Amino acid sequence: MIPHLLSVDDLREDFLINLWDEALDNKGKNNKNLENKIITNLFYEPSTRTSSSFYSAMTRSGGTVIPINNVKFSSVTKGESLEDTIRTMACMCDAIVLRHYQNGAAKQASTISSVPIINAGDGNGEHPTQTILDGFTIYNYFNKSINNLKITMVGDLKNGRTVKSLVKLLNRFNGNSFCFVSPEDLKFNEKLPMNSYETTDVNEVLNETDVLYVTRVQKERGSIHDYELGMDQLNLLPKDAIVMHPFPRVTEIPTAFDSDTRAKYFNQIEFGVWCRQILLEKVLLK
Numbered sequence: 001m002i003p004h005l006l007s008v009d010d011l012r013e014d015f016l017i018n019l020w021d022e023a024l025d026n027k028g029k030n031n032k033n034l035e036n037k038i039i040t041n042l043f044y045e046p047s048t049r050t051s052s053s054f055y056s057a058m059t060r061s062g063g064t065v066i067p068i069n070n071v072k073f074s075s076v077t078k079g080e081s082l083e084d085t086i087r088t089m090a091c092m093c094d095a096i097v098l099r100h101y102q103n104g105a106a107k108q109a110s111t112i113s114s115v116p117i118i119n120a121g122d123g124n125g126e127h128p129t130q131t132i133l134d135g136f137t138i139y140n141y142f143n144k145s146i147n148n149l150k151i152t153m154v155g156d157l158k159n160g161r162t163v164k165s166l167v168k169l170l171n172r173f174n175g176n177s178f179c180f181v182s183p184e185d186l187k188f189n190e191k192l193p194m195n196s197y198e199t200t201d202v203n204e205v206l207n208e209t210d211v212l213y214v215t216r217v218q219k220e221r222g223s224i225h226d227y228e229l230g231m232d233q234l235n236l237l238p239k240d241a242i243v244m245h246p247f248p249r250v251t252e253i254p255t256a257f258d259s260d261t262r263a264k265y266f267n268q269i270e271f272g273v274w275c276r277q278i279l280l281e282k283v284l285l286k
Contacts, residue, residue: 002282002283004106005116005117005119005283006106006117007107007119007126007165008131008169009168011169013172015282016169019275019278020136020275023136023274023275024140024274026274026277026278027274028057028060028270028274028277029060030062031060031061031062032062033061033062034061034062034280034285035061035063036063037058037094037280038066038092038093039058039065039093040065040068040092040096041055041065042071042085042097043069043098044071044098044105045099045100045101047069047120049247049269049272050099050121051067051069051099053272053276054280057274057279057280058280060273060277061277061281063280063284066089066093082100082109083109083112086109086117087114090115093115094284095115095116095117095118095280095283096109096113096115098117098120098122100121100122101123102123103122103123103124103125104123104125105123106118116283118279118283122161123161124164125164126164127161127162129272130165130166130246131162131168131169132279133268133271133272133274134169134244135169136271136275137242137244137271138170141242141264146170146173146176147175147176148174150205150210151170151176151177151178151179151210151213152178152181152202152206152211153166153178153179153188153213153215154202154214154229155214155227156217156225157187157188158182158185158189160246162215162246163188163213163215166213167188176193176195178192178193178195178196178197179196179197179199179205180196180197180198180199181199181201181205182200183225202229206236206237207237209241210240210242212242213244214229214243214244214245214253215245215252216245216248216252228252228253228254229252229253229254230254231254231257234253237262243260243264244268245268246268247268
């Protein structure tokens with residue numbers, strides 16, 4: 001059991017490998033492991049995949065979800081504070097899955113919650129459960145290895161919390177190198193890993209990329225750019241490369257690429273259910 005999951009820093013490598021192996025064994029099969037357990041999905045920002053993925057994972061394990069997937073239909077619109085909402089929901093469930101627009105909201109919630117808090121994204125801070133499924137995707141397609149890979153991150157790297165969390169994780173493993181591709185005003189604004197390179201031209205690096213991780217431009221956080229990778233660019237990738245995207249997708253990857261064997265973004269979504277199912281068991285079962 002883990003008390004809270006607020007950051008990638010809360011995830012040990014041995015814990016992750018064990019979770020990924022269990023997810024590979026279970027593959028999202030239904031069970032009753034979480035029967036009589038309840039989680040609250042408490043989302044202060046819109047979500048399609050994360051909220052539904054947790055809902056699916058919990059119900060596949062026999063548990064129940066209190067869905068507050070739009071707080072405008074809750075007492076938050078009446079002025080209720082995050083602290084009071086957390087304390088209230090903790091009286092009714094065994095864990096709270098929290099998405100919030102402010103950096104650090106999950107950590108703040110953990111200081112007053114009597115049940116585990118799972119960070120489902122806090123502002124442009126972190127998104128550790130997305131990182132679990134992203135890491136699993138790489139682990140699965142590179143023969144249970146997450147070492148010695150060339151990873152290219154493309155898009156809004158300034159505001160992309162999934163990028164920040166994934167870089168933090170992959171930098172722990174041996175031999176990985178990173179290329180960050182973005183406009184100057186959307187550059188990765190965290191400390192760069194030792195073995196990294198920055199450019200504005202994705203064509204420089206595609207033919208040597210193992211993992212291409214593409215993100216949308218986050219206009220809700222003030223970003224103003226639009227971009228689209230063309231089929232001619234994507235075809236520069238090696239045959240055994242994989243292309244990932246945390247979604248939602250806007251124009252970054254053409255739908256014509258979806259049938260390419262290197263496109264793994266819909267697999268990521270399925271793997272998210274597998275991984276969150278095992279994660280919830282580890283959070284809720286002593």
